[in-house]
Amino acid sequence: MADLPVCSGDPLLHLEDLQVYYGAIHALRGVSVTVYPGEVVTLIGANGAGKSTLLRAASGMVRAKGGRVVFLGEEVTRQNPAAIVSRGLVHCPEGRRIFANMSVRENLELGAYLRRDKLAVADDLEQALTLFPRLRERLQQNAGTLSGGEQQMLAIGRSLLTKPKLLMLDEPSLGLAPNLVREIFRIVETINRESGTAVLLVEQNAHQALGVAHRGYVLETGCITLEGPAAELRSNPEVKRAYLGE
Amino acid sequence: MLSLRRILTVSATLGILLFLSFFLEQRLQAVAFRVVMLSGIAVVMAVSLNLINGFTGQFSIGHAGFQAVGAYAAAALTVYGHNRIFGNLPRSGQLPDTLQGFLLGAPAMICALLAGGLFAAVVGYVVGLPSLRLKGDYLAIVTLGFGEIIRVAVENTEAVGGPRGFTGNIREGIYIPNLTSFFWVYLMVVVVVVVSRNLRFSVQGLQYLSVREDEIAAQAMGVNTTRVKVNAFVLGAFFAGVAGALYAHFEQSVSPTSFGFVRSFDFVTMVVLGGLGSITGSVLAAVVLTALPEILRSSLGAEFNQYRLVAYALLLILLMLVRPQGIFGRGELRLDRLFGRKGGGGPAGRDNVEDQPAATELR
Numbered sequence: 001m002a003d004l005p006v007c008s009g010d011p012l013l014h015l016e017d018l019q020v021y022y023g024a025i026h027a028l029r030g031v032s033v034t035v036y037p038g039e040v041v042t043l044i045g046a047n048g049a050g051k052s053t054l055l056r057a058a059s060g061m062v063r064a065k066g067g068r069v070v071f072l073g074e075e076v077t078r079q080n081p082a083a084i085v086s087r088g089l090v091h092c093p094e095g096r097r098i099f100a101n102m103s104v105r106e107n108l109e110l111g112a113y114l115r116r117d118k119l120a121v122a123d124d125l126e127q128a129l130t131l132f133p134r135l136r137e138r139l140q141q142n143a144g145t146l147s148g149g150e151q152q153m154l155a156i157g158r159s160l161l162t163k164p165k166l167l168m169l170d171e172p173s174l175g176l177a178p179n180l181v182r183e184i185f186r187i188v189e190t191i192n193r194e195s196g197t198a199v200l201l202v203e204q205n206a207h208q209a210l211g212v213a214h215r216g217y218v219l220e221t222g223c224i225t226l227e228g229p230a231a232e233l234r235s236n237p238e239v240k241r242a243y244l245g246e
Numbered sequence: 247m248l249s250l251r252r253i254l255t256v257s258a259t260l261g262i263l264l265f266l267s268f269f270l271e272q273r274l275q276a277v278a279f280r281v282v283m284l285s286g287i288a289v290v291m292a293v294s295l296n297l298i299n300g301f302t303g304q305f306s307i308g309h310a311g312f313q314a315v316g317a318y319a320a321a322a323l324t325v326y327g328h329n330r331i332f333g334n335l336p337r338s339g340q341l342p343d344t345l346q347g348f349l350l351g352a353p354a355m356i357c358a359l360l361a362g363g364l365f366a367a368v369v370g371y372v373v374g375l376p377s378l379r380l381k382g383d384y385l386a387i388v389t390l391g392f393g394e395i396i397r398v399a400v401e402n403t404e405a406v407g408g409p410r411g412f413t414g415n416i417r418e419g420i421y422i423p424n425l426t427s428f429f430w431v432y433l434m435v436v437v438v439v440v441v442s443r444n445l446r447f448s449v450q451g452l453q454y455l456s457v458r459e460d461e462i463a464a465q466a467m468g469v470n471t472t473r474v475k476v477n478a479f480v481l482g483a484f485f486a487g488v489a490g491a492l493y494a495h496f497e498q499s500v501s502p503t504s505f506g507f508v509r510s511f512d513f514v515t516m517v518v519l520g521g522l523g524s525i526t527g528s529v530l531a532a533v534v535l536t537a538l539p540e541i542l543r544s545s546l547g548a549e550f551n552q553y554r555l556v557a558y559a560l561l562l563i564l565l566m567l568v569r570p571q572g573i574f575g576r577g578e579l580r581l582d583r584l585f586g587r588k589g590g591g592g593p594a595g596r597d598n599v600e601d602q603p604a605a606t607e608l609r
Contacts (some may be wrong), residue, residue: 061462080470081468098460102455110469113467
């Protein structure tokens with residue numbers, strides 16, 4: 001596990017008492033989550049616990065009925081997703097969602113679509129391609145023809161080109177072969193270590209997620225039931241039984 | 247940038263169009279010339295609908311409604327503006343087919359085109375802003391309803407002739423002038439194609455395609471999807487309004503029945519047939535689907551028209567079975583490819599990227 005984070009100073013992202021409804025379903029029942037600069041925080045929980053909903057509420061894709069989203073000290077609760085992305089709070093949605101009929105290069109270009117600093121974008125593109133050498137080989141190829149693992153890498157690479165301050169990854173290991181899962185988690189660690197980008201990682205693969213994270217939250221049916229340093233959560237008997245299968 | 251090359255290109259285009267305008271008008275038979283004109287207007291409609299349905303993947307089936315708005319707005323301007331602004335035009339509306347006649351009508355035509363386009367664009371904005379939050383079938387239903395509302399509204403507006411149609415201010419004996427010459431129709435064809443092309447092949451254009459591909463991912467990349475959709479809708483409506491102005495001043499009469507649901511569906515057929523997202527596909531399909539019925543009508547007799555929609559439906563079913571992405575898919579017909587790919591032309595990857603089946607789009 002990485003060094004212990006410095007959980008002090010101003011938080012990067014602070015979700016405060018978020019309430020989200022889908023029609024009559026109360027999906028988030030007052031959830032509070034904090035991410036500090038430079039740390040990897042994981043959010044684990046079962047299917048339908050509200051993990052993805054939490055990310056969607058943070059990125060403005062669903063409207064929170066109550067509570068606040070504070071990013072870099074400013075409230076962004078009612079802003080549209082585009083405005084939130086431009087502040088550096090970036091959501092890499094579940095299920096890859098690459099633009100299948102565009103080339104790999106065009107996918108990456110879209111990531112940098114809001115940015116005007118052409119030179120820095122070229123640098124970041126180079127960095128992303130160093131991180132994902134497979135994508136470099138396939139730059140002109142149709143993104144839909146990539147394998148599942150490559151598509152996930154493209155999705156992450158695309159998000160990195162938005163130059164996030166906080167990258168929110170939703171189930172990046174979903175549906176991938178075990179060696180690719182390890183590869184994805186290694187990449188998450190690299191991103192955090194090399195650029196200091198904070199990561200909020202939503203995962204069902206609790207074992208691996210707690211392995212790369214500094215801190216973690218456990219979400220159960222719309223409420224946070226446990227939180228703490230990743231190592232502590234890993235040795236927690238409740239977490240062991242429910243999520244680690246020990 | 248206003249380079250010398252660009253100035254030359256523009257003036258050459260204008261020159262060629264002007265020359266063709268007089269050449270074709272004198273040399274072609276009246277029927278053939280009519281087909282050429284109607285094809286050009288249909289191209290403007292199809293290419294502008296392709297901006298909405300093809301580029302951003304929003305399924306609008308009320309495009310004739312915007313054409314109606316443009317046609318009526320432009321015709322009302324030239325007729326009711328006659329006494330104040332366009333007094334130099336003959337009251338009968340018949341301008342001579344000479345250079346003099348062309349120059350006499352040019353200012354009025356420009357005003358009519360702008361009025362038709364802007365009016366339709368404003369209506370497009372008002373309709374688009376709330377309804378583009380809807381998806382797929384729901385948007386289609388709203389646009390369908392919009393087209394019908396326009397038709398009913400026109401039928402109940404006495405100032406533009408109501409259900410009888412509009413040919414001019416009959417009481418004062420002022421008629422819709424025949425301002426639309428080959429020059430104006432094909433100038434607008436060039437403009438709408440160039441605008442579409444520039445939009446498609448720019449980084450900004452990628453945002454339009456991203457909305458079509460995956461709205462959630464586009465949002466996550468910071469694309470303001472609502473604004474992109476409204477932009478495309480307004481731009482599409484603008485050119486439909488322009489096409490309406492051309493149509494009104496070509497036929498010199500407009501009637502609510504010319505812009506009904508069936509007409510809207512013709513344009514959808516053109517875009518789908520050509521390939522959703524393909525500019526050249528829309529152009530080709532618009533020409534074929536306008537010219538073919540006319541040719542068949544003259545060879546098979548007038549009763550063919552009854553079977554036109556049956557033929558369209560069969561054509562579409564056949565297309566969906568054999569080539570669901572349309573004739574050109576998302577790609578463009580390119581001269582360099584036709585003639586053995588000499589110039590290499592553009593990034594090689596683009597071609598492969600665009601020729602993928604788009605079956606999912608029609609669902």
